[in-house]
Amino acid sequence: MSAKEKVLSVGIDLGTSQSAISTSAGAHHVVDSYVGWPVDMVARKVMKKPVVIGAEALENRTMLDLHRPLEQGLIKEGSEKDLAAVREILSHLIELATEGNRETRTRAVVGVPAETMRVNKQQLRQIMRGMVDSLIIVSEPFAVAYGIEALLHTMIIDVGAGTTDFCVMKGRYPTEEDQRTLTKAGDSVDDLLAKLIDERHPEVQFSIHMVRGWKEQYGFVGEPAKRALVTAPVHGKAQKVDITDAVRAACESLLAPFTETMLDLLAAVEPEYQEKVRQNVMLSGRGSRIHGLAEELEKALVDLGGGKVRLVDDPVFAGANGSLAIALDADEDDWEKVSA
Amino acid sequence: MPGGSSDSLKRRLLAGAVDDNVRAIRNQPRRRLYRRAPFPWLLAAAGAALVAAAALVVVALRSGAPAPAESGAASVATSAPAPEGLPAFVSAPPARVSGRVFPLAVRRIAIDPGHGGGDQGTRTSSGLREKDLTLDLARRLAARLAAAGFEPRLTRDSDQRMLLADRARFANDAGADLFVSIHLNWIEDGRANRGIETFYLGPSDDPEATQLASFENRESGYSLADVRRLLDSIYADLRQEQSRAFALAVQKRLLAAVRAVAPEVRDRGIKSAPFLVLVATDMPAVLAEVACLSNDEEARLLGRDDYRDRIAGALFDGIAAYSRSVAQAEPGSGSDKGVR
Numbered sequence: 001m002s003a004k005e006k007v008l009s010v011g012i013d014l015g016t017s018q019s020a021i022s023t024s025a026g027a028h029h030v031v032d033s034y035v036g037w038p039v040d041m042v043a044r045k046v047m048k049k050p051v052v053i054g055a056e057a058l059e060n061r062t063m064l065d066l067h068r069p070l071e072q073g074l075i076k077e078g079s080e081k082d083l084a085a086v087r088e089i090l091s092h093l094i095e096l097a098t099e100g101n102r103e104t105r106t107r108a109v110v111g112v113p114a115e116t117m118r119v120n121k122q123q124l125r126q127i128m129r130g131m132v133d134s135l136i137i138v139s140e141p142f143a144v145a146y147g148i149e150a151l152l153h154t155m156i157i158d159v160g161a162g163t164t165d166f167c168v169m170k171g172r173y174p175t176e177e178d179q180r181t182l183t184k185a186g187d188s189v190d191d192l193l194a195k196l197i198d199e200r201h202p203e204v205q206f207s208i209h210m211v212r213g214w215k216e217q218y219g220f221v222g223e224p225a226k227r228a229l230v231t232a233p234v235h236g237k238a239q240k241v242d243i244t245d246a247v248r249a250a251c252e253s254l255l256a257p258f259t260e261t262m263l264d265l266l267a268a269v270e271p272e273y274q275e276k277v278r279q280n281v282m283l284s285g286r287g288s289r290i291h292g293l294a295e296e297l298e299k300a301l302v303d304l305g306g307g308k309v310r311l312v313d314d315p316v317f318a319g320a321n322g323s324l325a326i327a328l329d330a331d332e333d334d335w336e337k338v339s340a
Numbered sequence: 341m342p343g344g345s346s347d348s349l350k351r352r353l354l355a356g357a358v359d360d361n362v363r364a365i366r367n368q369p370r371r372r373l374y375r376r377a378p379f380p381w382l383l384a385a386a387g388a389a390l391v392a393a394a395a396l397v398v399v400a401l402r403s404g405a406p407a408p409a410e411s412g413a414a415s416v417a418t419s420a421p422a423p424e425g426l427p428a429f430v431s432a433p434p435a436r437v438s439g440r441v442f443p444l445a446v447r448r449i450a451i452d453p454g455h456g457g458g459d460q461g462t463r464t465s466s467g468l469r470e471k472d473l474t475l476d477l478a479r480r481l482a483a484r485l486a487a488a489g490f491e492p493r494l495t496r497d498s499d500q501r502m503l504l505a506d507r508a509r510f511a512n513d514a515g516a517d518l519f520v521s522i523h524l525n526w527i528e529d530g531r532a533n534r535g536i537e538t539f540y541l542g543p544s545d546d547p548e549a550t551q552l553a554s555f556e557n558r559e560s561g562y563s564l565a566d567v568r569r570l571l572d573s574i575y576a577d578l579r580q581e582q583s584r585a586f587a588l589a590v591q592k593r594l595l596a597a598v599r600a601v602a603p604e605v606r607d608r609g610i611k612s613a614p615f616l617v618l619v620a621t622d623m624p625a626v627l628a629e630v631a632c633l634s635n636d637e638e639a640r641l642l643g644r645d646d647y648r649d650r651i652a653g654a655l656f657d658g659i660a661a662y663s664r665s666v667a668q669a670e671p672g673s674g675s676d677k678g679v680r
Contacts, residue, residue, distance in 0.1 A: 121364050137364070138357050151349050171349055173356020326357065329350055334358045338365065 010097050010132075011147075011323025012110045013140065014090070014124075016070040016162030017186060017212075018286065020320040021093040024328060029096045030316055032057070035085035036064025053092045058209065071162060075123055087127050094131050107335055108132040109323035111140035114165040114179035125340065134335040138326060140319050141167035142174050144284045147322025148312055153276035155265065157258065157297075158319065159287025161186035164258065168265050168277060180265060184257045186287045189215055193250035197243055204241055205233045214243065220291035221252045251290050258293075259300040266304070278307030284318045446518055446663035448491040450511035452617065453478035454523040454627075457501025462526040464639045471499065473642055474522045477630065480652035481520075485659065508620035518586065518659060519625035521617050524633040524642070534635035535606030536598060538591040539627040540583035541618035582624035584610065585665065590628055590658030597654035601647065602637070624662075628655065 009024040020030040031054035038044040038052075043063035057064055069075060069085035098104050108128065112121065121137050128135050138146075141156040150156065151169050158165040166180040194211045197204060210232065218228035228244040262281070269277050278301050283294055294309040301307035312318045453474035455461035461470025475496070482492035493514045495507040502510075511519045527533050587610040598605050608629075618625045630651050632638045641647040 125365070136357060136361050138360075142353075142357070146350075146353065151353060171352070173353050173360060326354065329354055330358065334354065337358055338361045 006104045008098060008104045008106050009324060009327035010094070010106060010108045011143070011320045011325070011327055012090070012093060012108055013143070013317075013319030013323065014070070014086075014110055014112060015160055015319075016068070017160070018316070019089055019093060020317050021097050022317055022320040022324040023097045024324065025097075027097055027099075028317055028320070029093060031055070031089065031092060031096075033070055033089055034058050034061075034066060034068050035088045036061060036066040038063060039065050051088055053088055075120060075127075083123075083127065086124075090128060091131055106132040107134045107327055107330075109136045109138060109143070109327040109330075111138055111143035111319045111323050113160075113163045114139040114141055114167055114174070114181045116181075129340050132340050134338050135340045136326065136330065136334075136338050138323065139165065139167065139174060139179060141165040141179065141284075142169075143320075143322035143326060144282070144312065144318045145169045145322065147318055147325045148282065150280065150282055153273050154280040154282060155262065155277050157262065157281065157283050157288070159185055159254075159283065159285040159290075159293075161286070164254075164285070164287065166261050166265055168269060170269070170273075177268060178265075180261050182257055182261060184254055186212075186215070189219070189250045189254065189287075189290075192253055193243075193246055196246035196249055197241075200246055201241055201243070203234045204239075205236075215247065215250070216286070216289075218244075218247050219251050219289070220248060221255060221296050222292035224248065225291055251293075254287075254290070254293070255296055258297060262297060262300065263304070275305065278304060281307060281309040282312055283309060284312040284315050286315055288312070288315050446490075446659070446666060448493060448514060448516045448518075449485055449659060450493050450495060450514055450516035450519045450621070450623075451478045451482055451485075452495040452507050452511070452519065452521040454521055456496050456499055459501050462524060462633045464633055466639065466643075468633065468639055468643060470524045470633060473524055473633075473648070475499070477522050477648055477652050477655070480649055481522075481655050484652060484656040488656070488660070490659075504617045505620060507617050511625075512620075512622045516621075516623050518662070519618075519621045519623050520590070520655065520659065521615070521625070521627040522655070523627060523629050524631050525629035526634045527632055533606065534602070534604070534632040534638045535608040536591065536594050536631065537608035537629045538587040538594070538610045539613045539615055539618065539629070540587040540610060541580055541612065541615065541625060579622075579624055580612075583618070583626060584612070586624045586658075586662045587626045589662040589665070590626055590655060593654040593657040593661065594628065594630060594651065597650050597657070598631070601650065602641065605638075630655070 007024075011022045013020045015033055017033055018030055019033050020028070022028050034054060034057040036052045036057035037050070038047050044050070046063060047060060052060060052064060057066060065081075067082055067085040069082035069089070075082060075086050094106065094108075098106060108131075110124065110128070112124065116139075124137060125135060140160070141158045144158055145151060145154060145156045145167065152171045154169045156165070156167045156169065158167075162183070162185055164182045164185045166182070167174050168178045170178060190208060190212050193215055194206070194208055197206065197211065210230075214228065214230050218224075218226070218230075224244055224247075227242060228247045229240050229242055231238050232241055233239070234241075266274055266277060281297065281301075283297075288294075288311055294311060297309045298307060301309070314321065453471070455471035455474060457471075459471065461474070463469045475498075478494055479497070482494055485492040493511070493516060495510045496502050507521075525535070525537065527535070591607075591610050595605070595607050613627075615627050618627055631642055633642065
């Protein structure tokens with residue numbers, strides 16, 4: 001690389017529900033991981049663009065062939081349209097990051113779920129060819145750990161929409177045995193919440209997008225901070241509905257698998273370090289904002305001698321910021337090895 | 341900061357992340373973490389003994405003497421001598437390792453009679469059950485192998501149910517050199533159709549093979565995460581290539597033996613498919629659908645001792661042929677190339 005060439009380092013958190021990017025120029029962007037194509041000429045005329053991304057796509061979904069191309073943190077298989085949608089999201093993020101300045105050399109680090117198969121990583125690498133000059137793919141919890149410098153004797157629990165990733169940092173790049181991926185995450189809570197509301201309030205009309213919003217506003221485990229009173233149409237007329245119990249039951253469905261996985265990974269830590277790891281459990285991801293989650297996980301640690309579960313400061317950008325930190329620390333030799 | 345950090349620690353983690361990416365780009369398997377040896381001095385002594393043994397073999401090869409003969413039917417050819425003045429192991433490139441580097445005899449064969457216990461597999465209206473027939477064929481094959489000096493190991497020797505995970509574990513723990521899973525096919529329009537097919541591990545584009553694999557995998561005992569790990573580990577595996585050569589050898593002999601009695605039997609070929617019992621084993625492995633129970637004529641023949649003996653004989657011939665070819669040619673090449 002010549003000395004005159006401008007280099008932009010970017011960190012990307014490619015998420016099932018939202019994707020975020022942080023750049024060495026100080027920019028931060030987050031988009032909902034939705035892509036839509038106008039369904040007909042009329043829709044194209046109204047939208048005034050061939051493809052719509054993010055919240056705008058969600059808002060105008062009735063006019064669009066809408067795709068949420070990631071499922072459980074992975075690119076959906078077998079659909080060309082979903083591959084195209086992932087390409088659009090990434091290209092949109094890179095475009096936002098470079099602000100259209102194509103003369104800049106772009107180096108990217110992308111976080112993906114911990115147990116992503118190699119074939120998916122290769123697919124991602126292929127999609128990003130031409131978008132960036134070099135690419136490093138890392139596990140999402142590793143990126144979070146790197147960003148908050150929790151590199152030793154720490155457990156990261158990254159609660160996303162499609163997956164929840166667990167990773168114990170032992171001072172080495174995490175191996176298979178240091179990590180777990182659960183599909184119990186934000187989406188599974190949404191599905192259960194929708195089912196419970198439908199069972200308990202069959203007269204209420206709602207969509208999965210409304211349910212997602214209610215969970216984000218009221219999600220809790222243990223004791224509720226406030227009643228979850230939502231407004232939804234009943235036979236076309238807006239009414240207040242109390243969904244507190246349904247929200248609790250749906251969110252608490254995460255507790256058993258989370259606890260089991262946390263304890264399982266802890267047991268695999270060398271005995272002399274288990275206490276340190278127990279005191280350094282970090283929750284990240286948007287799902288970590290479920291009220292009371294950290295406290296309930298701490299309760300599970302009591303029998304082992306106690307521990308501390310804390311939340312990262314910025315759950316939306318923790319992954320992207322961590323990826324950016326990796327991108328900034330990687331040297332020329334590293335980047336040369338991973339040219340896109 | 342939770343945990344601890346330093347520049348050297350970050351450097352090590354970054355190097356790990358880059359190495360993981362480079363391996364993915366080069367299609368090399370992930371680095372695995374091996375547990376610390378309890379007695380390092382013992383490992384060192386074993387290593388020294390291995391080096392000494394390797395030196396003896398090199399000397400023997402250069403002097404034109406045959407490699408130490410293995411007992412049993414498998415005859416082993418020696419590898420080509422190393423170029424003058426250069427030990428073979430020094431000049432070896434870091435690329436894929438050829439099977440010829442390891443001119444070892446095939447000796448221990450894991451034979452897996454499909455299904456068992458409550459899992460009957462397929463069955464005919466006359467009461468012939470796949471689980472009984474596969475066990476009978478496995479016992480016949482084991483007897484032939486033992487008589488020829490091989491060491492057969494049956495995953496089950498009675499009518500018992502076994503998870504696929506346990507079958508694979510059995511073969512791995514037994515240190516088997518080859519793995520043969522015996523099954524009988526059921527083709528929906530099979531009254532008119534009959535054919536033989538042999539599977540080896542790998543991805544499949546064939547919906548029929550995928551459907552069959554998912555049917556056979558239903559009692560696997562593996563979690564989704566296990567499956568991802570297993571598939572990832574075999575993605576660039578030499579074992580896949582060896583398994584293909586093994587499948588060719590078995591398919592060719594089966595076809596020849598059965599067509600001598602029933603010329604109309606179709607060659608359904610060798611196919612790759614993600615049967616978990618193949619994925620989770622550590623050695624070259626095939627799953628042979630040795631006959632078609634949905635075909636009335638085939639079912640009638642399978643009721644006869646001499647026909648089952650013929651099939652077991654063909655399986656034996658396939659194993660013996662593959663064993664002979666191990667050190668003679670690159671896996672996948674040789675006289676079996678003409679078979680699909």
